[in-house]
Amino acid sequence: MSxxxxxxxxxxxxxxxxxxxxxxxxxxxxxxRASRRVGWALNNSFHxxxxxxAHRVVNRNGMLSGAMHFPPDRPMAQLxxxxxxxxxxxxxxxxxxxxxxxxxxx
DNA sequence: TTGTTGACGCTCA
DNA sequence: CTGAGCGCCAACA
Numbered sequence: 773m774s775x776x777x778x779x780x781x782x783x784x785x786x787x788x789x790x791x792x793x794x795x796x797x798x799x800x801x802x803x804x805r806a807s808r809r810v811g812w813a814l815n816n817s818f819h820x821x822x823x824x825x826a827h828r829v830v831n832r833n834g835m836l837s838g839a840m841h842f843p844p845d846r847p848m849a850q851l852x853x854x855x856x857x858x859x860x861x862x863x864x865x866x867x868x869x870x871x872x873x874x875x876x877x878x
Numbered sequence: 879t880t881g882t883t884g885a886c887g888c889t890c891a
Numbered sequence: 892c893t894g895a896g897c898g899c900c901a902a903c904a
Contacts, residue, residue: 804888
């Protein structure tokens with residue numbers, strides 16, 4: 773399954789304290805329409821043995837739409853804050869500043 | 879096999 | 892500025 777692996781690899785490349793969006797990943801790998809598959813891939817990342825910093829991936833607005841799918845003992849917002857990313861009300865503060873775009877960074 | 883669902887994103891009213 | 896709706900496509904019942 774190369775798509776999932778590609779997603780995992782790319783997510784692992786996200787620098788500490790930075791975040792990116794599903795759409796950015798999808799566009800970099802295939803095209804914008806694949807964003808839904810990215811979400812599914814990350815969902816799978818939990819049952820995969822390789823660790824994937826899925827908390828660094830949010831939707832295009834910087835909202836933690838996937839927070840509810842994280843383990844209760846490992847809240848998405850908390851993980852981000854521990855990396856220095858401010859999260860407020862389920863949304864990344866100054867998303868534009870911490871946004872990491874694979875298209876331009878790679 | 880068919881229908882529904884979803885960690886999205888874009889468009890239109 | 893909001894909210895509703897639609898398209899995509901793989902997984903699942």
